[in-house]
Structure formats: C-alpha cells, structure tokens
Amino acid sequence: ICQLVWGEDCEDEALCNGYTYGMYCNRWGNSILYHIAQYQICNGKEDCDDGSDETGCTSFENMKSCIGYTQAINVIRIPIFNYTRCAVIYYADSSIPRPYCEDFMDQTNCSDISKVGLTCSINGYQSTVSKSVVCLGIGLCDDGLDGQCITTSHSCTIHKRQTSVVRWRTNMQ
Secondary structure, eight states, rough: OOOOOOOSSSTTTETTTEEEESEEEEETSSSSSSOOOOGGTTTTEEEEEETTTGGTTOOTTOOOOOEEEEEEEESOEEOOTTTTOOOOOEEETEEEEESSSSOOOGGGGOOOOOGGEEEEEEEEEEEEEEEETTTTSSOOOTSSSGEEEEEEEEEEEEETOEEEEEEEEOOTT
C-alpha cells in the first residue's frame, strides 16, 4: 500500500516503488517466503531458517553503521543496509517506536524519493530525511529543520516548509 503506516500484517510497506524494505526468507521449515521487517534484522535473534537476517551484522567495513535499537542491555553496532534504510518505523505497544537504529540514522540518505520528507545538513553533509521521522522531534538535521513543525489539529502535524501533511497522529502513535 505504501502509505507510510504499518498495517496489521506488517507487510504492506515491504515492497514500495521498486524497493524492498526488510527482507524475505523461509521460516519455520516452510517453503513459503515470509517478510522480515527491518527491526527484526541484526537484532541477535534468527528469524530466518538459514539465519540470513543475522548475516553480515558484525562485519561492516566501508558501510554506514549505527547502534542497533534493542530492548536488551547489550549495545550492538550494526550495518545500515539498503533494505533497512528509510523503512517505515514500526510502533510496538501502540506508541513505542521500533527503529532499526537507536539514533534513527537509518532514516537518512533515502534512495526512494517518495520516502524523502526533506533535505538538510546532517553532521555537516547534505542528506535526506525520511517522512517517517520529520516532525517527531528527533533532531537529525544540524539546524533543527526536521523539527520545525506546526500542529494544525489534534490529528494533523505539518512541516512549516511543506504544503502537504507530513504526520497524521493515529491510535498507533
């Protein structure tokens, strides 16, 4: 569906505009391919029968990396793959975001232009910021541009420089 909100089956955002977000693999000994969301990749738990969701998670030379978001005590540095970058953020327990990276850096430098909310300088380099995190108050842009938003009603927040709605508040967020 590609409307930037996870559906009940968590797969409606997996294939959007020619890009795959997350990955597909066999699970539970079935020959059926199942979708593995980005927050399930490199989380220390094998979700795929062949362990492919945990492959390449410890060696990431020449790749961007981040501290993985995890509920565990251990801090783990993980690579940012093309299939984890700018994926829609899943919200667990109605309001708790489960990003791939703890610092949301996976929501920058989007390949899919339909996911881009704005362009700004991040750590001194020009980059894009995903629509999924604009107006969340995360502060990815050096100048705070991603947080310059106006709440026009209880359910609608827009970015000051955008003409379209950036964030709808739903019962999930």
